[in-house]
Amino acid sequence: MSITRKKGPLYLQIKKIIKDRIMHGVYPLGTTIPSEPQLEKEFSVSKMTVRNAVQELAQEGYVEKRSGVGTTVIRNTSLSKLSKGKRFTELLVENGHQIRKQLLHTSWMNNEPDSPLYQHFGSRCLKVERLYWLDEQPYIHYVHYLASVFPQTLSLEGLSLQSLYDLIEEYGIELHNFRDSFTVSSANEDTAKLLQVKPQSVILERLRYSYDIDGNLVEYSQGFYNTGLQHYLVNYDV
Structure with missing residues (x-):
């Protein structure tokens, strides 16, 4: 290493x-x-x-x-202030699974004025693309877009290991609100190749919007899950 x-x-x-x-x-x-x-x-x-x-x-x-x-x-769960509950990956690890992250691509993006990313972040944002492996099988393809709150000199190599939320915390940003939406989607050629499924296979698509205490969008993510490998579980506690 x-x-x-x-x-x-x-x-x-x-x-x-x-x-x-x-x-x-x-x-x-x-x-x-x-x-x-x-x-x-x-x-x-x-x-x-x-x-x-x-x-x-x-x-x-x-x-x-x-x-x-x-x-x-003696402990394998996070004490992060960003989450009151357990992350999905923590639940998988608790059940004896092993998760591995693979950094696929990072880049600073110049957003076109008519693009959705421009509406979210303005002229510039950071793109981070990762693949999550479940017990050495490709499971989740994630594309994250982050607001330009980080210096352009930021070293992106460590993102193969580091949690994005830990990185956000390091820069003094407290995430105050999350909004998730889920839909049934079909795998395009790139995602199908990464998840080792057939193109147009049915997969779960998850969109996440993360906001700071002032209501500014800090992170927008698209996740594509091969739920044929492992169901995605959401627990609601009242």
Whole structure:
């Protein structure tokens, strides 16, 4: 796994990578993460760098260090202020599934005045395209569009691991309201190829609009789910 000082402190990068693996079931609840010497070798860093990363995870309640046992995963759900409930991926991990994110494409877009994106974000927005794998089978094709609240010098490479909502929080933006809509759709050629289904196959399409406390649209996303692989579940608590 490649890390570089250009992206910030090495221990924080390692912490994010390990946390992502925990959140997506690579290191399941109750199991131990690799030993410090193994992590030192994987990331080519010092013992102190690894220890600082693990200590951060322990302070946040994700792992617990036990003498003679190792470092055990004790929590695999988010404490993000952005969500009062559990994310769909967290529910899948709780049920023993493993989720892997693959970054397909990132770019800054110049929106045409007559386009829907211009109406949402104005002349410029950030596009992030990702594929989610469920137990090593392609499951969700996501295209995210973000308001131009980030500097153009932002490094996009780390988005293969980082949650978009964590990134938004890092820039001091609090998402206050979400609006989701669902529809039955058909897979176009690109999505069909990514999800390994036939073109025009019936899939679930999810649209999400995320707003800040002032009602400004921060994120607009399109998600395409192969529900033949795993149903998408929505629980409403009264």
